[in-house]
Amino acid sequence: MSLYSANAIVLYHQDLGDADKIITLMSREYGKIKAVARGVKRPRNRLIGGTQLFTYSEFLLFKGRQLDNISQCQIKESFFRIRDDFKKLAYTSYMAELVNEFVPEKQKNEEVFFLFLKTLYWILKNDDIELITRFFEIKLLLLTGILPYMDSCINCKASLDDEVEIYFKPSEGGFVCSNCCSIRENNLQIQKGTLNLLKFLSEIKYEQLDLVKLTPNLIQELEKILRICIANYLEKKLKSLTFLDKIKL
Ligand SMILES: [Zn+2]
Numbered sequence: 001m002s003l004y005s006a007n008a009i010v011l012y013h014q015d016l017g018d019a020d021k022i023i024t025l026m027s028r029e030y031g032k033i034k035a036v037a038r039g040v041k042r043p044r045n046r047l048i049g050g051t052q053l054f055t056y057s058e059f060l061l062f063k064g065r066q067l068d069n070i071s072q073c074q075i076k077e078s079f080f081r082i083r084d085d086f087k088k089l090a091y092t093s094y095m096a097e098l099v100n101e102f103v104p105e106k107q108k109n110e111e112v113f114f115l116f117l118k119t120l121y122w123i124l125k126n127d128d129i130e131l132i133t134r135f136f137e138i139k140l141l142l143l144t145g146i147l148p149y150m151d152s153c154i155n156c157k158a159s160l161d162d163e164v165e166i167y168f169k170p171s172e173g174g175f176v177c178s179n180c181c182s183i184r185e186n187n188l189q190i191q192k193g194t195l196n197l198l199k200f201l202s203e204i205k206y207e208q209l210d211l212v213k214l215t216p217n218l219i220q221e222l223e224k225i226l227r228i229c230i231a232n233y234l235e236k237k238l239k240s241l242t243f244l245d246k247i248k249l
Helices: 080-084 086-102 110-125 129-144 192-203 206-211 216-234 239-248
Strands: 003-016 020-027 031-037 056-062 068-077 166-169 174-177 188-190
Touching: 003 031, 003 086, 003 110, 020 086, 020 110, 031 056, 080 086, 080 110, 086 110, 086 129, 086 216, 086 239, 110 129, 110 206, 129 192, 129 206, 129 216, 166 216, 188 192, 188 216, 192 216
Parallel strands: 031 068
Antiparallel strands: 003 020, 003 056, 020 031, 056 068, 166 174, 166 188
């Protein structure tokens, strides 16, 4: 079968010559796909609308020797309001890069597909993009199986519920109790509230996110921990994160 259809979200695009682009898609049916959109840089090309960043479309593709080609696309949701908002665009680009990095090509992953799609709809309706980003990171780490274990110390297995002081150990990406925290290591002391918040966010759905009220230091600690987990897993810093840090200043 050389022609196939896929429901997919545009994660990323890059130029290919004067007229074409390579589009990276996160599809429901086949996972991540890289496909060529021929002539898309020319005005009035029929693929322009459906290949904008974050647009959710039904694509008709045909298999190529190296990359597949986009034949047609029918827009389901353009998410243009996300692209129109500079802050939302920057944060959503970061989340799209995470999907791009976490999901291997042509491996179906409906859970990540639906997580990202739901996140896009949530971003359209809500302005707390920092909280949405943290929530997305937590759910992505959970689906990938790399969210830190939160109930007990990763070293001695003592319950963290009874601990007054809790530390995060970057080298192992996990929480330790005060007995297992060596001063020679670069451990982060974290507030109990941050651990409880992480636990709570990992258990709830988007619909319950309205209940969450955060103080700036809780969200900052959470961000630090999640960044370490992501960097440990990917073994690199993301391009969009460097940009995000610049616009935060
Ligand atoms: Zn311990």
